[in-house]
Amino acid sequence: MIFKYASRIENVKPSAIRELLTLGSQPDIISFGGGYPAPELFPIDKLNAVFLDVMKENGTKALQYSTSEGLLSLREKLVQRMVNTGISCELDNLFIVQGGQQGLDLVAKLFINKGDIVVTENPTFLGALIAFNPYEPEYKTVPMDEDGMDMDALEEILKANSKVKFIYTVPEFQNPTGVTMSLERRKRLVELANKYNVMILEDSPYREIRFEGEAILPIKSFDTEGRVIHLGSFSKILCPGVRLGWVVAEKEIASKLCLLKLAADTQNSTLNMYLADKFMEKYDIDEHVQSIRVLYKEKKETMIQAIQEYLPSSVSYTNPEGGLFIWMTFPKYMDAAVLMRDRLVPEAKVAYVPGAPFFPVKEEINHCRISYSSMPKEKIVKGIASLGRILKEYC
């Protein structure tokens, strides 16, 4: 029978790369595909101790309903962390969400009417497009270089389009490119948002995973008019399995987003909020993050060395100062998805994420996103060497 769906569903399609990702998940494949944190760093013993403490001290509270805003003591700790990064933040500015992805959904739900424009980096985070699409926006894209968005190109877009609602950016170690927006451009971005009366959505799940270079102040720290919404996440600094993120926004916006959170799923898991809170009380999360940085730096360097050794020189790549991803560009005549399906997976037993779906408007087929975070170093070398053997037939 034929079901009468809402019209927004025309914008909701299974990802074309889903099948490829399934291919990449076979056990004999070395997969650089998923943006998965390194499992060897998950603090299992500490979480065991934390769980027993929570059950002993607050068992019935941790298993009961809580509030949509989230556990007060966890919010207080996160407010302090935000203040420490240079963001002006009070309790009413911050609430807990089901991972950064829910922050993307709620912001889209709050701002986007059908046909409104969202401006993104080109390429941009696929998960954000998936979150925004059901609200039926149009996209305008801004080219990037090694310092992030081209601000002159952005201004041209803002000048020409009155229906822009917000500019979406992943300013640190962007997913998929690994690129970080410079300090100067962050300031200019806020100036442009003020001048053209639009919002900025700053998605910062990787911010703390900087293993080289100097930290740059968040875009939100330059916000003078309440225009910047900042998203943070525990997925990369603790673990993704607890599904905890947070939103920082101007109070009126935070309170409306929180009503939408109530409507969407009532609240986050009380238990997981207690676990994260107790973890931060009992242990030094910054020390834990430091151990992540050390490992990812080693893995990234291993991968960059392998790329230099095994890949043909016609393949270019980014060299991120943090995060999980390298972006690779093949010669223009090559299709990264076809290559993966026809040669890499069956012959080289290697997978990545083909780059095309990260482009909101005009897909480019000759890129791929490669993650080094979850793979052991010897497999990184082996996988890149196998990739190189196939690539050399084409480049």
Added chain:
Amino acid sequence: MIFKYASRIENVKPSAIRELLTLGSQPDIISFGGGYPAPELFPIDKLNAVFLDVMKENGTKALQYSTSEGLLSLREKLVQRMVNTGISCELDNLFIVQGGQQGLDLVAKLFINKGDIVVTENPTFLGALIAFNPYEPEYKTVPMDEDGMDMDALEEILKANSKVKFIYTVPEFQNPTGVTMSLERRKRLVELANKYNVMILEDSPYREIRFEGEAILPIKSFDTEGRVIHLGSFSKILCPGVRLGWVVAEKEIASKLCLLKLAADTQNSTLNMYLADKFMEKYDIDEHVQSIRVLYKEKKETMIQAIQEYLPSSVSYTNPEGGLFIWMTFPKYMDAAVLMRDRLVPEAKVAYVPGAPFFPVKEEINHCRISYSSMPKEKIVKGIASLGRILKEYC
């Protein structure tokens, strides 16, 4: 500054009873307000054992990303439970959501265009209205008696309105009234949905908490055309703090809802899915549910006896066979919200949920929802006695 929100936000307002609920949460108040499960039954010791097992056997998997559909072995167990209740269900029909509330949000997102009609019981679950409102539906309401929706009245609505997308019902121990839909009406409901080509959303969080009478087959068990979407929840049979529910739907619908789940928050907490799965593997959840039934039956009977003893006879009330709620009706000239604010909270130190917001179209002010689930028996008696003292001044 003035922010340019999406037009749907006009439908999203803080609940008028929020302030009253805050009043009811003061520590010296006996609150019959929240629909909270009895905390004394949360299986803390068992969850401690379960957590340690999960960390030992599957620690890194439980803390990592999983899939939008949810943990396979948990889905398999839930499929079997659904089959055991009479629902025809395979793996592709069932996926995990962030509590029943997320099921409501996703179904609304999949089906409702602005101006489409949702038909509800009158009164209906407030949380469902909160979930549906951002998608801008209109509501038509069906009167109820002690057997649930009046099916003739429903047919009149379906006959007169071509824009009905779905009928929303809580068929067992309804929130807020405690009423259960009879077997005959369930069959008629499916016949009407088939005849008028609309969907049914069957919200069943309380189904297993039946402490009197005979279980009635779920509406979904009579579904012949894939029109019924069934929502289940762990909140009342295990605990709300893990935020786990499930959706059963025709495969095409389940797969579209799952894409919307991916867009909304990627997935449920992997950790919590492992915990629920291990709990069901290691312990007998039906035995646990049985202990909940025994306790709630005692609490309900205590409350009904106290009502009979202390309340004026002009106050009527429902006598549920399960679930958490009694619905009380005062004489028509009384406003339950005003009474609570001016007399009950300050003088009698008693709180409930005023009934007006449960009416989607035309609010009735002389009802309240009273929950017996989370309050110790001596406080149930004391609270109802105090309520009676005040009510006798008016009735």
